[in-house]
Amino acid sequence: MDVTRDSSPRPAPHPAPLPDLAAGGPDGTGAAGSTAATGKAQPPRATSGGLTRPLLRKAAPSARPAPAAPPVRPDDQDGPPTRPLTPVRPRPGPEAETPAARRPPRVDQAVRERHALTLPGWLALLMLLAGAAGVLAILVRAGVLPEFEALPDIRTDAVRRGGPVGLTAPEIAAVAGLGLMLVTVLAGLLSNPGGEARVLTRWGRYRGTVRRAGLLWVNPLVRRRRVDVRLRHWRSDPVTVTDRTGTPIVVRLLVVWRVRDTARAVLSVAEHEAYLREQIHAVLSRTASRLPCDSNSGPGPALRDGQWFADELSRALAAEAHAAGLEVYSAQPLALEYAPEVAESMRRRRLADLDAGLRTVLVDDAVEAAALAVRRLERATAHELDEAARSALMEHLLVAFVAPAGVTAPVPAPAARTARTARKEGANRTDGRQA
Structure with missing residues (x-):
């Protein structure tokens, strides 16, 4: 038997009408019969419009809904008890899948910088001085080295009497012990300059970091790795990326950074400087593709506008470099220009946009100046021009204003202007006589 269920939504069935308890339930017993059968008083009922319905009461805290019965197959109702069927959930389609948001790499909590002993x-x-003095004293006492006249005589009686010169077994052991101590002390000496740190590892295990400057002594069995912890800046080479419109652009960056956690910088990545360079290229490509380089063609933000590009680069690069123990303070674009293959075409396009914008501004200014001149003329002559005369005057003023700026426009011939002026003067005289 197929137990799969259709996952498509189905219309909810109409609720069955409630039985009229006043007239009788489904078993033929009325309200009184049900009260007598159960021995409990029925709740009061409210009548509205001839219909009887029970009053709603707040359920008691101890009352719990009865558990739903498991689904039973219809062909096994008369047979042995069956187990409930597990509904088959439909698999989400491609439209239900949500793209996974990219997250920066996680920080290894087991690797963390700590101070070394x-x-x-x-x-x-x-x-060192004490060990060297002890070795010299033993050798002088045994007669291996000549006695210093300025120092007291510490030679043995046998050496003084001219006996055999040599070291005994205890003296040999003492010299060997002092020599081993001198070698150990010399091997553990560490001169750490300012602005540098030493990461100590022994047999591959991290043993701490030395940030203190000066002459120090550390365990001679550890491996020392030099790390520069000063504030550093890195000027990137020209990086070719594409903006939101797909136009190739060339960007040069200046990144200010330093090593914050030396243990992660040495042990988490193979080389933290190479890791930072690759992350700079990746973050730059991802950030530059979010906006167009310029906003001349249409309204909206662009990569050249404000500090958004630098702030977004700094934030994204700091998140990527945090796992490697690096701290990024700022990533600033030094140069943002188009690639050589599209630079000339983009320059012509930009000049065309600027020319069109300039022409629009000039025409708008000319229209406003012409309208202002017409209003001042009407105010000065105390005579209001008709629509035709105002249009003709506006046309001449626009030609006079725009022609010196390089915007060509058809200018009427002098004869036409004279005839038009005569007609206007005749019309004005006729209006004056009628008035």
């Missing part, structure tokens, strides 16, 4: 350098120097 170090000793002051002066203590190591004292140990």
Whole structure:
């Protein structure tokens, strides 16, 4: 038997009408019969328009709805009990899938910078002097080295009497121990300049970071890796990307950054500087594709407008570099220009847009100046021109204003202007006589 169910929505069935309890329930018993059968008083009823309905009451806190019975197959109702069927959920189609939002790489919490165990350098120097003095004293005492006249005589009695010169077994052990101590102290000396840190690892395990400048002593068995923790800047090479319209552009960036967590910078990535360069290129390509380079062709923001481009680059690059222990302060575009293959065509397009905008501004200004001149003329002569005369005067004024700016317009011939002026003067005289 096919147990799959159709996942398409179906119209809800009409609710069945409630039985009239006043007349009798479905079993033929009325309200009184149901009260007598159950032994409980029925709730009061309200009558509205000839229909009897029970009054709504707030359910008791202890009252719980009865659990729904599991679905039973119709062909097994008379047989043994069956187990409930699990409804088959439809799989979401491609339109229901939501694209996964890209997230920056996660930070490895197990790798975190901590201070390494170090000793002051002066203590190591004292140990070196003490060990060297002990070795010299043993050799002089055994007669291996000549006695210094300025120092007291510490040679043994046998050496003084001219006996055999040599080291005994205890003296050899002491010299070997002091020599091993001198080698250990010398191998552990570390001169750390300012602005640098040393990451210490032993057999591949992180043992701490030394940021303190000066002469220090560390464990001679650890490996020391030098990391520059000063504030640094990096000027990128010209990077070719595409903007939102698909136009190739060339961008040069100046990135200010420093190493914040030396353990992550050394152990999380193979080379943190190469990682930063690749992330700069990726973030630049992703950010530049969100807006067009210029907004001359249409309204809206562009990459050249304001600080949005620099702020978005700094934010995205800081999030990408955080996992590698790097701190990015700013990423500023030094140059933003079109690629050489489209630079000439974009320059011509920009000049055409500027010329069209300039012409529009000039024409608007000329129209306003002509309208103002006509109004001042009417105010000065105390005579209001008709529509034809106003249009003709506006046309001449526009030609006079726009022609010096390079905007050509048809100018009427002098004879036509004289005839038109005569007609206007005759019309004005006729109107004056009639008045």
